[in-house]
Amino acid sequence: xxxxxxxxxxxxxxxxxxxxxxxxxxxxxxxxxxxxxxxxxxxxxxxxxxxxxxxxxxxxxxxxxxxxxxxxxxxxxxxxxxxxxxxxxxxxxxxxxxxxxxxxxxxxxxxxxxxx
Numbered sequence: 001x002x003x004x005x006x007x008x009x010x011x012x013x014x015x016x017x018x019x020x021x022x023x024x025x026x027x028x029x030x031x032x033x034x035x036x037x038x039x040x041x042x043x044x045x046x047x048x049x050x051x052x053x054x055x056x057x058x059x060x061x062x063x064x065x066x067x068x069x070x071x072x073x074x075x076x077x078x079x080x081x082x083x084x085x086x087x088x089x090x091x092x093x094x095x096x097x098x099x100x101x102x103x104x105x106x107x108x109x110x111x112x113x114x115x116x
Contacts, residue, residue, distance in 0.1 A: 019082035022071075023072075024069075028076045032053045054087070057086070058085065062101070065101070070098050073101075
């Protein structure tokens with residue numbers, strides 16, 4: 001098991017983070033950070049802010065419909081592992097769901113190129 005890396009934005013606000021160039025990942029991270037901050041402002045709720053923020057992150061992930069959404073979903077799972085929003089024990093299941101969704105997409109036709 002590994003320790004999750006804390007949010008790149010929180011640790012190095014001036015440094016670029018290429019993962020956040022993906023709008024879906026950026027949206028998930030934004031929601032994760034807002035949920036974490038909002039929950040840490042409340043005291044003695046009995047809930048772990050990491051769990052609350054992780055749940056918010058996973059709920060913000062794109063639906064498994066369409067090629068781009070599936071790619072974005074996979075990117076969100078990967079980045080979520082890095083920041084601790086997605087746990088190792090569920091990452092495999094999420095990636096398998098993405099693989100199954102990808103297998104349902106229509107395959108491009110292999111028709112020969114048109115004669116000129």
